[in-house]
Amino acid sequence: MSDPTYFDGWSTDLYGEDLLFQRTIHRLTGGVVRGAVLDLGCGSRVHYDVSRAERWLGLDVSQAMLDDLRFFGGPPPCRVATQRVSCLDVELPAASFDTVCAIFLLHHLGQDSTRRSRARVVALLAKARRSLRPDGKLLVAENAARALEWPYHLAYAPLYRWFHRHRAVELPHFWTRKQLLAMAREAGFGEAVLAEIPIRERIANPMTGIALPPVLIDRLQRMTLLVLDKPA
Numbered sequence: 001m002s003d004p005t006y007f008d009g010w011s012t013d014l015y016g017e018d019l020l021f022q023r024t025i026h027r028l029t030g031g032v033v034r035g036a037v038l039d040l041g042c043g044s045r046v047h048y049d050v051s052r053a054e055r056w057l058g059l060d061v062s063q064a065m066l067d068d069l070r071f072f073g074g075p076p077p078c079r080v081a082t083q084r085v086s087c088l089d090v091e092l093p094a095a096s097f098d099t100v101c102a103i104f105l106l107h108h109l110g111q112d113s114t115r116r117s118r119a120r121v122v123a124l125l126a127k128a129r130r131s132l133r134p135d136g137k138l139l140v141a142e143n144a145a146r147a148l149e150w151p152y153h154l155a156y157a158p159l160y161r162w163f164h165r166h167r168a169v170e171l172p173h174f175w176t177r178k179q180l181l182a183m184a185r186e187a188g189f190g191e192a193v194l195a196e197i198p199i200r201e202r203i204a205n206p207m208t209g210i211a212l213p214p215v216l217i218d219r220l221q222r223m224t225l226l227v228l229d230k231p232a
């Protein structure tokens with residue numbers, strides 16, 4: 001992510017308001033998100049259950065997203081604050097949050113090689129871990145990379161450079177469940193609870209409006225939900 005205005009161009013209209021996978025995130029996170037909550041790359045829609053939040057801070061590079069912020073199931077019963085900043089640059093106070101969320105953010109931290117993209121994700125996860133209180137939790141949701149996507153990731157470095165230079169598009173780098181768990185361990189997280197959930201709905205890309213053809217939806221669209229514990 002090198003152009004901070006890139007995400008301002010996303011059309012939030014293209015996000016469905018009530019897709020099954022969003023309701024699934026809400027249901028599954030009821031007991032997880034609590035206390036002081038930090039959301040990295042909160043975007044304009046918060047789908048997890050915020051009913052037990054005592055403070056909520058959302059960070060995003062896009063002011064357009066922050067201006068359109070909405071909470072699925074109603075706003076949290078506490079103070080809501082937002083800040084336009086890159087979570088890669090921001091300094092986070094140590095041991096200050098009970099829950100940190102990174103919902104469909106990590107694949108947007110791609111750089112011009114898989115190695116550099118991975119290093120970025122690990123550095124962000126380690127920063128999130130330091131900002132958690134003991135026994136705090138990191139909630140991660142990601143579009144899991146599937147076996148069929150390997151040609152894309154094999155060609156990621158040249159593709160990234162070409163799209164970046166000629167189309168001003170920041171290509172996402174997706175991660176498999178195994179890679180996500182390995183990066184979380186490297187960043188110092190302990191126990192992980194993991195769910196993999198197929199997303200059997202038509203979801204259009206917010207920049208292009210293009211959705212996968214039905215035959216590929218079942219094969220490629222899958223959400224990984226991770227709850228990571230900060231070791232005491």
Ligand SMILES: C[S@@+](CC[C@H](N)C(=O)[O-])C[C@H]1O[C@@H](n2cnc3c(N)ncnc32)[C@H](O)[C@@H]1O
Pocket residue numbers: 001007008040041042043044045046047059060061062065085086087088102103104105108109
């Ligand atoms: C796919 S959207 C997800 C938004 C929201 N978390 C959700 O679940 O709907 C990714 C979001 O990450 C934001 N983003 C991308 N790179 C970022 C960065 N380096 N720092 C902060 N936000 C970033 C984008 O502006 C966008 O709002």
